[in-house]
Amino acid sequence: MTARRPLGVGLSLILAAAWLAPGRAQDPRTSLDAYVASHQRAIVSELVELLSVPNVTADTENIRRNAMLLREMLRRRSFSSEILETDGNPLVWGELKVPGARRTLLIWAHYNGQPADPKGWKQANPFVAVLRAGRLEDGAKEIPGFRNLAKFDPDARLYARSAADDKGPIVGLLAAIDALKATGLALSSNLRVVLDGEAGSPSLAAAIPRYRDRLAADVMILLEGPVHQSGRPTIAFGARGFLDMDLTVYGPKVGVNSGNFGNWVPNPALGLAHLLASMKDETGQVLVKGFYDGIDPLPPQEQALLDAVPDDPASLRRLFFIAAPERSDLSLQQALQLPALNIRGLSSAVVGPDARTIIPDRAIAFVDIRLVKETPSRAITEKLLAHIRAQGFHVVESEPDDETRIRYPRIVKVIFRGGAEGFRTSPLAPESQLVTEAVARMLGERPILIRTMGQRINIAQFIEVMGIPAITLPTVNFDNNQTAENENLRLGHLFTGIITIAAVLTM
Numbered sequence: 001m002t003a004r005r006p007l008g009v010g011l012s013l014i015l016a017a018a019w020l021a022p023g024r025a026q027d028p029r030t031s032l033d034a035y036v037a038s039h040q041r042a043i044v045s046e047l048v049e050l051l052s053v054p055n056v057t058a059d060t061e062n063i064r065r066n067a068m069l070l071r072e073m074l075r076r077r078s079f080s081s082e083i084l085e086t087d088g089n090p091l092v093w094g095e096l097k098v099p100g101a102r103r104t105l106l107i108w109a110h111y112n113g114q115p116a117d118p119k120g121w122k123q124a125n126p127f128v129a130v131l132r133a134g135r136l137e138d139g140a141k142e143i144p145g146f147r148n149l150a151k152f153d154p155d156a157r158l159y160a161r162s163a164a165d166d167k168g169p170i171v172g173l174l175a176a177i178d179a180l181k182a183t184g185l186a187l188s189s190n191l192r193v194v195l196d197g198e199a200g201s202p203s204l205a206a207a208i209p210r211y212r213d214r215l216a217a218d219v220m221i222l223l224e225g226p227v228h229q230s231g232r233p234t235i236a237f238g239a240r241g242f243l244d245m246d247l248t249v250y251g252p253k254v255g256v257n258s259g260n261f262g263n264w265v266p267n268p269a270l271g272l273a274h275l276l277a278s279m280k281d282e283t284g285q286v287l288v289k290g291f292y293d294g295i296d297p298l299p300p301q302e303q304a305l306l307d308a309v310p311d312d313p314a315s316l317r318r319l320f321f322i323a324a325p326e327r328s329d330l331s332l333q334q335a336l337q338l339p340a341l342n343i344r345g346l347s348s349a350v351v352g353p354d355a356r357t358i359i360p361d362r363a364i365a366f367v368d369i370r371l372v373k374e375t376p377s378r379a380i381t382e383k384l385l386a387h388i389r390a391q392g393f394h395v396v397e398s399e400p401d402d403e404t405r406i407r408y409p410r411i412v413k414v415i416f417r418g419g420a421e422g423f424r425t426s427p428l429a430p431e432s433q434l435v436t437e438a439v440a441r442m443l444g445e446r447p448i449l450i451r452t453m454g455q456r457i458n459i460a461q462f463i464e465v466m467g468i469p470a471i472t473l474p475t476v477n478f479d480n481n482q483t484a485e486n487e488n489l490r491l492g493h494l495f496t497g498i499i500t501i502a503a504v505l506t507m
Contacts (some may be wrong), residue, residue, distance in 0.1 A: 087093055283329075286340075475496070
């Protein structure tokens with residue numbers, strides 16, 4: 001890749017102003033906006049067609065249908081495209097060579113989605129897209145016959161599984177390529193596209209020995225995640241990793257009556273509560289020894305980047321109906337630079353009308369740890385186990401037998417369900433500055449720069465092995481209900497996202 005001098009924010013804005021200055025016959029933004037405006041029906045129709053193919057990761061038959069459709073969508077854009085087999089779901093690979101290209105971009109997105117239980121959706125089928133005039137939560141009504149519309153209100157929202165995560169961005173990429181070709185604007189980079197069927201699963205990294213030559217690039221662009229809540233264009237330079245852990249604390253082998261044995265038979269729910277409370281104090285600080293090791297103060301330039309993000313804590317508290325954040329000493333952006341410990345689920349005996357007066361036989365907690373680049377999963381795993389043992393628990397990895405139950409007063413089964421490392425490319429790196437400058441120039445405003453986004457992207461191993469600087473280009477709306485029921489994509493974000501992607505393709 002040709003060496004470039006990093007562009008400061010001031011110069012980026014000067015370049016953006018010069019690009020948009022009076023006297024140009026027609027700037028690229030105007031041409032691209034005109035193309036998108038006149039092709040909204042085709043863009044939305046292609047997305048609706050893609051959304052109609054169920055894409056739950058475990059549904060291998062439909063996953064392959066998605067892969068075959070995506071391969072054909074790439075081929076229609078003159079890509080050389082193949083389905084690359086892996087130990088898991090297939091990758092869809094495509095390559096578009098550009099004469100005189102300055103670099104090669106590898107563009108990653110995933111085409112699989114989370115399970116979708118129709119009972120939680122306000123439509124008959126999560127894979128049959130519905131268009132609403134706005135947010136469902138605000139009472140927006142469904143728009144019938146929307147596929148016959150030529151123009152769409154930017155506030156209208158398409159509701160379907162994977163509309164935002166990640167099929168919308170995939171169609172946005174393809175529409176950007178169409179728009180550039182139609183307006184005569186040349187791509188500046190060779191493009192390699194890899195569409196992942198398991199959202200960055202280990203299958204992608206494991207496929208490197210077989211497909212390294214097809215995946216090599218100078219810069220990796222990840223089409224993932226929402227833009228900032230302000231709606232402004234956003235670039236992210238890293239993402240948290242994760243480590244999932246299940247804890248099961250044991251009591252009597254079968255539940256016993258609390259009247260007959262209360263104060264004598266130990267209650268596992270209370271034991272689990274004490275264990276969890278030992279991990280985190282009431283101010284939100286994680287108490288596991290060494291949990292924050294490796295986290296150093298940020299250099300001034302990166303701290304300034306965090307401070308420049310225009311988060312609105314008051315509106316976020318209203319959105320989530322909370323009175324205060326967990327950690328009053330941290331801004332949202334500061335919190336995202338740290339590893340986090342979250343209890344994502346609790347279970348013990350029965351609640352509600354069927355609850356019984358028993359001391360339960362066990363209590364279970366599902367815990368997820370959010371990692372950052374400085375806190376590798378293996379080290380955190382060892383520290384968590386050391387902490388649990390320090391609380392007096394005997395740790396097992398399977399259901400304890402009778403001898404173990406009789407021998408140890410405190411028993412916890414610890415199961416690590418999987419994890420992925422965090423990653424980050426320096427926001428000050430030449431590649432980061434290049435992408436920032438391109439987006440600023442095209443959109444005429446400085447994008448919001450996120451040092452580490454909270455959303456996990458299980459792709460750090462691939463990035464490390466390939467040695468490619470990776471930058472995330474979010475394009476979808478902040479409130480898209482990603483992975484939850486009633487996932488949606490605001491069409492104004494889809495159309496603007498096309499322009500944002502085009503900026504990177506022509507940088």
